[in-house]
Amino acid sequence: MTQETSVTDTAEPLVSIKDLEIGFQTGNGFVQAVKGVSFDIFPGETVAIVGESGSGKSTTATGIIDLLPSNGRITGGSVMFAGKDLTKASKQEIVRVRGREIGYVPQDPMSNLNPVWNVGFQVREAVMANNMAKNKKEADKRAIEVLQEAGLADAERRMKQFPHQFSGGMRQRVLIGIGLAADPKLLIADEPTSALDVTVQRVILDHLESLTREKNTALLLITHDLGLAAERASKVIVMYQGKIVEAGPSLEILQNPQHPYTKRLIAAAPSLASQRLKSQKIVVTDAPQGDEIDLVAASAHRHDVVEHADHGGVPAIEVKDLTKVFSIRKGGFKSEPFTAVDQVSFQVPRGTTMALVGESGSGKSTVAKMVLGLETATEGEILIAGKDATALDKREMLAHRRRMQPVFQDPYGSLDPMRSIGSIIREPLDVHKVGDKQSRELRVNEVLDEVALPRMIASRYPNELSGGQRQRVAIARALALKPEVVILDEAVSALDVLVQAQILQLLADLQEELGLTYLFITHDLAVVRVVADDVAVMEKGKIVEKGNVEEIFANAQTEYTQKLLDAIPGANIPLGA
Amino acid sequence: MPKPEHYVAPFDEDAVEVDKIKLDEKPSNLWRDAWRSLRRRPLFYISLAAVAVIVLMALFPTLFTDVAPNDDCHLEFSNAGATEGHPMGFTKRGCDVYARVVWGARTSLAVGLLATLISGVVGIIMGSLAGFYGGWVDSVLSRIGDIFFSIPYILAAVVVMTTLSEYRSVWTLAFAIGGFAWASLARILRSEILRVKSGDFVMASTATGRTKFSTLISHVLPNSITPVIVYLTLSLGGAIVAEATLSFLGVGLGSEVMSWGNDISAAQTSIRTAPMTLIWPSIFLTTTVLAFITLGELVRDALDPKARARG
Numbered sequence: 001m002t003q004e005t006s007v008t009d010t011a012e013p014l015v016s017i018k019d020l021e022i023g024f025q026t027g028n029g030f031v032q033a034v035k036g037v038s039f040d041i042f043p044g045e046t047v048a049i050v051g052e053s054g055s056g057k058s059t060t061a062t063g064i065i066d067l068l069p070s071n072g073r074i075t076g077g078s079v080m081f082a083g084k085d086l087t088k089a090s091k092q093e094i095v096r097v098r099g100r101e102i103g104y105v106p107q108d109p110m111s112n113l114n115p116v117w118n119v120g121f122q123v124r125e126a127v128m129a130n131n132m133a134k135n136k137k138e139a140d141k142r143a144i145e146v147l148q149e150a151g152l153a154d155a156e157r158r159m160k161q162f163p164h165q166f167s168g169g170m171r172q173r174v175l176i177g178i179g180l181a182a183d184p185k186l187l188i189a190d191e192p193t194s195a196l197d198v199t200v201q202r203v204i205l206d207h208l209e210s211l212t213r214e215k216n217t218a219l220l221l222i223t224h225d226l227g228l229a230a231e232r233a234s235k236v237i238v239m240y241q242g243k244i245v246e247a248g249p250s251l252e253i254l255q256n257p258q259h260p261y262t263k264r265l266i267a268a269a270p271s272l273a274s275q276r277l278k279s280q281k282i283v284v285t286d287a288p289q290g291d292e293i294d295l296v297a298a299s300a301h302r303h304d305v306v307e308h309a310d311h312g313g314v315p316a317i318e319v320k321d322l323t324k325v326f327s328i329r330k331g332g333f334k335s336e337p338f339t340a341v342d343q344v345s346f347q348v349p350r351g352t353t354m355a356l357v358g359e360s361g362s363g364k365s366t367v368a369k370m371v372l373g374l375e376t377a378t379e380g381e382i383l384i385a386g387k388d389a390t391a392l393d394k395r396e397m398l399a400h401r402r403r404m405q406p407v408f409q410d411p412y413g414s415l416d417p418m419r420s421i422g423s424i425i426r427e428p429l430d431v432h433k434v435g436d437k438q439s440r441e442l443r444v445n446e447v448l449d450e451v452a453l454p455r456m457i458a459s460r461y462p463n464e465l466s467g468g469q470r471q472r473v474a475i476a477r478a479l480a481l482k483p484e485v486v487i488l489d490e491a492v493s494a495l496d497v498l499v500q501a502q503i504l505q506l507l508a509d510l511q512e513e514l515g516l517t518y519l520f521i522t523h524d525l526a527v528v529r530v531v532a533d534d535v536a537v538m539e540k541g542k543i544v545e546k547g548n549v550e551e552i553f554a555n556a557q558t559e560y561t562q563k564l565l566d567a568i569p570g571a572n573i574p575l576g577a
Numbered sequence: 578m579p580k581p582e583h584y585v586a587p588f589d590e591d592a593v594e595v596d597k598i599k600l601d602e603k604p605s606n607l608w609r610d611a612w613r614s615l616r617r618r619p620l621f622y623i624s625l626a627a628v629a630v631i632v633l634m635a636l637f638p639t640l641f642t643d644v645a646p647n648d649d650c651h652l653e654f655s656n657a658g659a660t661e662g663h664p665m666g667f668t669k670r671g672c673d674v675y676a677r678v679v680w681g682a683r684t685s686l687a688v689g690l691l692a693t694l695i696s697g698v699v700g701i702i703m704g705s706l707a708g709f710y711g712g713w714v715d716s717v718l719s720r721i722g723d724i725f726f727s728i729p730y731i732l733a734a735v736v737v738m739t740t741l742s743e744y745r746s747v748w749t750l751a752f753a754i755g756g757f758a759w760a761s762l763a764r765i766l767r768s769e770i771l772r773v774k775s776g777d778f779v780m781a782s783t784a785t786g787r788t789k790f791s792t793l794i795s796h797v798l799p800n801s802i803t804p805v806i807v808y809l810t811l812s813l814g815g816a817i818v819a820e821a822t823l824s825f826l827g828v829g830l831g832s833e834v835m836s837w838g839n840d841i842s843a844a845q846t847s848i849r850t851a852p853m854t855l856i857w858p859s860i861f862l863t864t865t866v867l868a869f870i871t872l873g874e875l876v877r878d879a880l881d882p883k884a885r886a887r888g
Contacts, residue, residue: 235581248583258585372784401786414777418799428785454598468596477781499596 013040014081014185014218015064015102021076022056022063033059035242036077041186041218046209048221048233048250050265052496056242058107061188061222065102066094081186100130103179103217105189109171109196113163119174120159123147123181130182142181150177151207168360169200176208183215190222197359197523198567205232224497227271227526227570230254238262254573267294268501270526271570295501299530302508314386316485316517317348317371322380324366340366342541343380348534350385350484353511353518355528355549357564358538367538368489368521372406373397385484402432405478409490411470415462421473422458428480447476450513451506468499475506479514489521504531526568529553537561611879621875627868631861634682646676646835658853665857668840669847674857677835681858684836685865687747688754689817695755696816697809700762705801707763708770709793719767722760730757731819738828745831754819762808769801776800803880810873814866821862837862 022034034056041047051057062068064079064086079086082101086094098104106112113122123143124136133139140159147155150173163171172192179187189208193201209232212219223229229236230250237247238261246259254272257263266272273295324341341363348354358364369375371382373389382389389400405428408414415424422444429440445455451472462470471491478486488507492500508531510516520532528535529549536546537560545558556562565571615621634641644663650672659666665674707718734753741749773779774797782792823829824838825845832839837858844855 243586244584245586245588246584247581249581252583258583259588261588374780374783398786401784406781406784408777408781410777414781416778416782416796416800419796427782427787431785431787431791457598465598466596469598474781477785481785502596 012042014043014045015041015220016080017060017064017077018080019077020060020063020079020087021074022059022068023073023075024069025071025073032075033072033242034063037239037242037244038077039237039244039247041220043185044213044216044218045235046212046219046221046233047235047237048223048229049237049239050223050226050229051239052224052498054241055239057222057239058190060239061190061220064188064220065098065104067098067104099126099184100182101184101186103182103184103187105172105175105179105187105192107191107194109168109175112175113166113171115163118160118162119147119166123159123174123178126178126181132182146177146181147174149180149211150174152177167200168196169204172196172200172204173207176204176211180211180215180217184217186218186220187212188220188222191224192221193228194224198525198569199359199563201228201569202567225271225569226254226265226269226497227568227573230573231570238265251573254570265497267296268498269570270295270497270500270504270524270530271568272573273299273526273530295504295530298501298505298508302511302531303533313350315347315383316350316352316385317346317354317519318381318383318386319347319367319371320345320381320383322367322370322382323378324363324370324375325378339541341370344536344538344541344543345380346534346536346543346546348485348517348519350517351511351515352533353520353531355520355522355532355535356538357522357525357528357535359523359564361540362538363541364521364523364538365489368406368487368519371519372404372487373401398432402481403483404485404487405481405483406487406489407471407474407478407491409493411467411474411494412462414474415470417462419461420458421460421462421465424462424473425458425477425480428477432481434481443480444476447479450479450510451476466499468495468503471495471503472506475503475510479510482514483516485517485519487519487521490523491520492527493522493524500527507531525564537564611876615875615879618875618879620871624868624871624875627864628872631682631686631865631868634679635686636683638679638683641679642673642676644673644676646672646680649673649676658851666851666853668844668854669851674840674854677840678837678858678861681835681837681840682861682865684747684830684834685817685820685838685862688751688820688830688836689813689869691747691751692755692758692816692819693809693813695751696759696762696812697755697805699756700759701766701798701805703759704763704766705770705793705798708767708801709774709789709797715767718763722763725757726760726764728757730754731822733757734819734823735826735828738823742828745829747830747834750820750823750829751816754816754823758812758816758819762805762812765804765808766801769804770797773797773800807873807877807880810876811870814869814873817862817866817869 017040018038020034020037021032023030023032037056037060039047049057049060059068059072063074066086074087077087081097084093086097089097113119120140120143123146124139127133127139127142127146133142144155144159147158152158152170152173166174176192179189192208193204196204208219211217221229221233230253233250235248236250236253238245238253238259240261246253246257246262253262254266257266322341322344323339326338326340327335328338329335344367346354356364356367366375370377377390380390384400384403387400392400425444425447426440429435429443434440435443444458448455448458453469453472453476462473465473492503495503504527507518511518520528522528532549534547535549535552536543537558538544539560545552545556545561552561553565556565650670652671654667654671655669663673663675665678668674668677703718703722707715707722734757737753738745738750779792779796782796783789787795820829820836821838821841824836825842827842829838830836832843840858841855841862844858848855
């Protein structure tokens with residue numbers, strides 16, 4: 001740590017951004033992505049920019065140190081840093097600032113380390129590039145220090161390992177280490193934990209916070225998660241369509257939002273909603289209408305409806321001692337058994353929602369695939385409406401599939417790009433030979449109405465739709481056969497907060513109208529709080545805890561569940577509302 | 578540091594629209610976009626025109642010439658230069674070069690198309706089954722492909738055509754060329770299928786109850802077909818060249834059949850006295866092959882959004 005960085009009580013901002021404008025040259029002409037953004041970052045301060053995809057938050061951050069893609073250009077405004085305007089600085093000047101003065105942590109830890117070089121090489125590269133060492137030996141020493149600071153135990157041995165030998169969290173630590181290698185005055189972290197499990201996210205952010213505090217580094221945090229922003233930053237900037245709509249002290253923004261967009265974001269954020277649900281009992285009889293969705297109201301209404309559902313009788317889904325053993329190839333002809341799902345049992349009463357929660361690798365998606373008949377179970381029983389699905393011949397299986405349909409996570413991957421929307425939705429009807437051509441067309445229009453998409457969309461192709469709209473199409477396809485059970489495999493995880501709230505609302509409405517039973521697979525406990533009636537928490541293939549959502553949130557029995565609950569960003573922020 | 582002030586942008590209530598549906602006037606999809614970008618390339622029209630002329634020649638040679646290419650030969654005109662009504666002169670046997678070139682288009686094109694069709698069908702079947710089913714099916718089919726891959730197909734065709742010298746026809750020649758040229762197509766398609774089949778939409782289709790084979794036909798193949806189309810347009814030129822090569826070597830079609838390859842082969846004895854008898858069929862051959870290859874390249878660019886953005 002150098003002397004000059006420890007000055008904190010100066011009123012001079014470290015970075016002062018004025019009327020920044022950035023645009024991109026695209027196939028459809030010049031598109032303005034950032035439209036006049038101004039804010040200051042003071043030494044040692046943590047500032048968070050929050051916004052949905054396409055709001056210009058990442059573009060603003062990368063624009064500061066000129067890391068824009070080649071078709072991007074700063075068209076106006078200034079970025080004052082240490083007396084210099086970075087937008088007018090030469091390439092060499094920018095290179096000198098990057099890394100040494102302003103560090104950068106990219107979003108995706110999986111693709112931002114070069115897989116063919118060992119980790120030590122890549123850290124050393126950053127050290128050398130910033131002239132932090134005179135020779136290789138010194139660089140090695142510094143690189144080890146950097147990794148140790150980043151919280152990697154056994155850094156010396158780790159130096160020789162390759163990125164694929166690291167978990168996502170460890171890779172992100174390496175990237176943070178690289179970003180902080182030269183003790184910069186400002187660290188820009190672009191969605192540093194979005195690809196990680198919540199518990200890992202928490203640890204990484206805690207570590208980042210203590211590192212920046214220790215070194216008095218200012219931090220610019222880019223995130224889509226308002227709860228996370230408010231929890232970590234002293235100042236929150238909310239961006240929408242290239243402009244700042246609201247900015248201020250984080251608590252104030254959360255407790256007293258002024259701009260309608262911010263209000264909606266807060267109403268739609270599951271992490272904040274679950275916080276509000278926990279603190280008060282809300283009675284709502286009518287489902288919220290229109291665009292303005294309040295997750296708390298929506299979820300309260302849903303709970304009301306589901307309470308009248310048929311809890312006795314045969315459960316819609318019953319899973320008994322379900323086990324899946326994969327054999328993992330170990331080079332040569334050796335293979336090793338790996339138990340992905342270990343004696344999992346649960347029941348989902350008709351018309352209710354059961355959430356299966358777990359971190360990556362917990363086996364939750366494998367359970368979903370087995371229930372859907374896409375993987376065969378090694379052992380155990382799956383009963384759908386009382387009928388065993390594990391011992392069916394081909395014809396029975398086909399009939400069985402009509403009763404349950406999936407919606408997958410990635411709205412960009414789950415629709416065949418070569419098919420029109422109409423033919424995608426019609427596919428299950430074609431496969432099951434339901435009715436004639438005309439009645440199938442009618443049914444397509446019906447389900448399009450149900451998911452609130454205009455009918456004319458049937459002749460269009462998936463690439464013309466946004467992620468949320470595609471997910472509606474996927475839901476429409478799942479509904480085409482009038483199933484009793486819908487398996488939602490991370491069905492809202494890839495969507496922006498407001499769109500996510502819309503889809504959750506849609507799912508709740510459909511459940512009420514059609515009496516659907518949902519098996520909701522997710523990693524996000526905050527979402528579980530607002531959509532599910534029962535929850536089963538999975539860890540390493542086993543269900544460690546299950547029960548009523550309210551009970552589990554109020555009084556988790558296992559340490560693991562409690563850890564997951566604590567890791568929900570924004571879980572500890574007092575909300576006035 | 579000063580306490581940050583609470584800034585609120587001026588707002589109007591309707592400004593926030595969640596996930597509004599914005600559709601272009603015209604629906605877009607891969608093929609329509611590709612067509613739109615093709616239409617802007619002048620080279621596309623040039624090569625398309627060249628291909629159209631050759632195809633017309635093959636289908637209706639009498640549109641281009643009313644001179645009989647084989648029966649109207651007069652030895653007194655042997656290797657004579659161009660005269661009125663005979664713009665390209667005469668061959669050694671005294672036949673009209675232009676008429677022979679026009680009539681020869683049919684054979685060259687037929688062999689090229691048939692050979693491409695054969696290698697296309699075999700390659701698509703082998704490649705898609707190997708890629709989609711994996712496991713032992715893949716092992717067996719890919720090894721068979723590797724065997725064919727390791728034999729230069731011209732050499733293989735020479736061997737086949739010499740063995741089958743009694744049955745020489747357009748069909749045998751097409752089989753000899755196409756039957757050995759499918760291996761690289763199968764490889765390309767296999768890797769493309771491997772990429773496509775891991776997509777969620779394939780899983781979604783299986784979950785509706787579609788059989789594996791039906792999923793392959795209705796979802797996986799259509800999404801993997803782009804490189805196949807490009808490869809086939811490129812290899813059409815190659816097959817036409819292969820016909821000419823084999824005919825030139827004397828193992829292609831019988832000398833009584835009119836084809837550019839045969840004409841080039843026959844003309845080599847007169848290369849010094851009447852070079853044009855060799856050059857004219859060669860020009861037609863080169864132009865045709867070039868036109869097909871250019872068309873293939875253009876289609877590839879049009880189907881690749883990244884290349885399209887550059888052009």
